[in-house]
Amino acid sequence: GENVEQHPSTLSVQEGDSAVIKCTYSDSASNYFPWYKQELGKRPQLIIDIRSNMDKRQGQRVTVLLNKTVKHLSLQIAATQPGDSAVYFCAENMRDDYKLSFGAGTTVTVRA
Amino acid sequence: DSGVTQTPKHLITATGQRVTLRCSPRSGDLSVYWYQQSLDQGLQFLIQYYNGEERAKGNILERFSAQQFPDLHSELNLSSLELGDSALYFCASSASWTGDIQYFGAGTRLSVL
Numbered sequence: 214g215e216n217v218e219q220h221p222s223t224l225s226v227q228e229g230d231s232a233v234i235k236c237t238y239s240d241s242a243s244n245y246f247p248w249y250k251q252e253l254g255k256r257p258q259l260i261i262d263i264r265s266n267m268d269k270r271q272g273q274r275v276t277v278l279l280n281k282t283v284k285h286l287s288l289q290i291a292a293t294q295p296g297d298s299a300v301y302f303c304a305e306n307m308r309d310d311y312k313l314s315f316g317a318g319t320t321v322t323v324r325a
Numbered sequence: 326d327s328g329v330t331q332t333p334k335h336l337i338t339a340t341g342q343r344v345t346l347r348c349s350p351r352s353g354d355l356s357v358y359w360y361q362q363s364l365d366q367g368l369q370f371l372i373q374y375y376n377g378e379e380r381a382k383g384n385i386l387e388r389f390s391a392q393q394f395p396d397l398h399s400e401l402n403l404s405s406l407e408l409g410d411s412a413l414y415f416c417a418s419s420a421s422w423t424g425d426i427q428y429f430g431a432g433t434r435l436s437v438l
Contacts, residue, residue, distance in 0.1 A: 245425040256327060256415065256429040257368070302368065311381035311424040312358070315368040 216240075219303055219316030226293050227324050234319045236286040236303035245306040247313070248277060248288050252299045260301075261288070293323045328352065329418050329430035337436045343404040346433045348416030350397055356380070356419045357399040358427060359391055363412040374399055375422040406437045 216239040226232045238246075244265040249257035263270045263277045263286075270277050276289045286303055300320050304313040328351035338344055350357050359371040370383035374393035385391075388406075393399040403410060413434050417427040 245423075247425070247427070249429075256431050258327075259426070259428065262426065306424040311373050311375075311422060312370040312383060313424060313427060314370070317367050 217303060217305055217314050217316040219319055221319060222317065223320045223322070225322045225324060228294060229292055232290040232293050232297070232321050232323075234288045234301055234303070234321075236316050238284050238286065238305045240305070240307055241281070241284065242307045242310075243284075243305040246277070246279060246286050247304050247306075248275075249302045249304065249315075250299045251302065251318075257302060290321070293321075295323050295325055297321060298323045327428040327430065329416060329428055331414075331416050331430035331433050333433060334431065335434050335436075337438065338406060339438055340406055340408060342406050342437075343402065344406065344435065346401040346403070346414050346416075346435075348399045348401070348418075348430060350399070350416075350418030351428055354418035354420050354428075355397065356422050356424075356427075357393055357397070358417040358419070358424075359385075359399070359401050360415040360417065360429075361412050362415060362432070366412075368415070371401070373422075373424070380422055381424070403435070408437050411435055411437045 218237045247262035251257045261272045274291045278287045300318045303316045330349040355376045358373045371385040373381040391401045413432045415432045416430045419427045
């Protein structure tokens with residue numbers, strides 16, 4: 214559960230378009246995957262999460278997909294708005310490990 | 326507002342000094358987690374307490390220690406500070422001890438000069 218690779222590191226999208234961020238985790242024992250949004254100088258905010266017994270979860274304009282076979286995770290932000298500009302982190306939590314391991318983050322910039 | 330309170334918001338100190346960061350979890354949450362966020366290291370887990378007991382440890386330096394008190398607030402003590410300890414320190418809390426659904430406080434920005 215120590216290695217979470219996240220890409221791209223930066224992403225620039227036109228307002229109204231979709232943004233997609235991908236993560237790869239290494240441990241098949243990981244069972245909980247949250248996504249956090251962090252605006253400049255602010256706290257990480259939980260925006261959506263998914264557990265290993267699901268392969269898709271939708272929120273308001275956000276969708277997370279989980280492919281346990283290849284240990285891939287993705288976040289899609291639909292109809293992006295300027296307020297979506299932030300750093301997004303994926304994370305994983307292994308059963309019985311009690312901690313979150315974070316990806317390096319993706320800086321999303323929404324162009325007006 | 327996540328309901329997790331951290332004080333102080335900013336701390337400026339000198340190398341070799343000792344500081345204490347404080348965290349009050351959300352009402353009803355028994356777990357407290359401490360993270361360090363620096364530009365080159367991202368968000369790194371330091372330590373977790375659940376209902377007063379240490380549950381998990383990350384790459385926390387021996388110069389750092391923490392505790393959780395009976396009222397569930399937690400303190401992170403950083404001693405013999407070095408320039409490289411300058412970072413944002415976040416506290417998060419959750420209801421369970423399993424590590425999921427964590428809510429973060431606003432953080433303490435530590436500057437070591």
